[in-house]
Amino acid sequence: MPKAQRMAQMLTVAEEIFAEQGYLATSMDEIAERVGVSKPMLYEYFGSKEGLLIGCIHRARTELREKTAAAISGARNPEEFLRLGLLAFFEFIDEHRRSWALLRQEAAVAVPSAQEEVEGIRQQQTDMIGAVLASFTPDIDPLEAEAFAEIVVGATERLAVWMERRPKVGPALATDYVMNVVWPGVAMKLPEPAPHA
């Protein structure tokens, strides 16, 4: 099997097993076996167990970025921008329930570099939100804008975890909850009273 295809397969299998059992409890031999290949192949392509984990996170991150970019491209005002971005995120999580737990929870633990990958995901989010604020209300205190972005990301992540325990709460409702809490505080800082498009 060609390299690219094999790597993709390895990532898929690894993501699944990591999510099932946790990073620590999973052995490279086990992943190799389930891929149908021997352990050194994993090392050939990913360098280390940590490298494999990072590969999983990186792929998810890329996918999330693309979906979000597509979702927000049509927004015309900051509220819509934020809402569409949040919705894209929650939908992504909803589709990846299992892997999500892994990427968020497991990754953090082990390796500094996996940590960085995860932070990269958050960076994407905070940058996006920061950009919304800055473009629509240029006179906002930059530090406060940054804090706001972090708050929204934190709230969103937490609600994503919560969503898993509350099956009745889907992406749309989760988005509403975040917007309800967070938007009034922002609208007060906007130049015009937040036009509803």
Place this chain on the structure above:
Amino acid sequence: MPKAQRMAQMLTVAEEIFAEQGYLATSMDEIAERVGVSKPMLYEYFGSKEGLLIGCIHRARTELREKTAAAISGARNPEEFLRLGLLAFFEFIDEHRRSWALLRQEAAVAVPSAQEEVEGIRQQQTDMIGAVLASFTPDIDPLEAEAFAEIVVGATERLAVWMERRPKVGPALATDYVMNVVWPGVAMKLPEPAPHA
């Protein structure tokens, strides 16, 4: 050395080394050596490496609960309640910068039971916030109240991490930021227009 004292010392050393190097990169031999004792003593008192980690988290959790309880005991209205609780949290984080990274990031990774300990911390927080809302606005939708609590906890955690990158932002300012964003959305649901005590 008596058991209780030795255990406390072990926790202190473990917390420090885990925070420095990460959970995975730390060996039990290393911790034992720095404590000045042999490895089986760690196993005698904590059962496993995971047990040791959980011990660290548990101790921090207990301390946080006590500080928070003390801080909010004097609050007279929901806004003050929330503000004092947030402040206590940020101050706790501020005092434990190093350990904080560990408890939040490392714990998640490894072990299901460590995960539970960390969730226990969040549970404390969400329960507290949920209680505030419920007691002051009894007619709120319970699911929405829960969502709100999760949002506040997520926002707070995220801002705590951010605080470490922004040394100028201390507990007081962090509390303000969270309140600024989050409070207007809640105040709208309160029976009276949120009296400032």
Place this chain on the structure above:
DNA sequence: GCAGTAGGTTACTCGAAGTAAGTTACGAGC
């Protein structure tokens, strides 16, 4: 002065990450 136990150690096992060295499949050039 002796018994029991709290606090401690040395010296192992075992499993999993990571590696060295070698093997097979297969397309390009003659």
Place this chain on the structure above:
DNA sequence: GCTCGTAACTTACTTCGAGTAACCTACTGC
């Protein structure tokens, strides 16, 4: 239609660290 190079793969290790068995020692109450 053979052969050379390389991409894809394997077997058989080494190494390191979690966890354990078995044994030691000093103090405390009787």
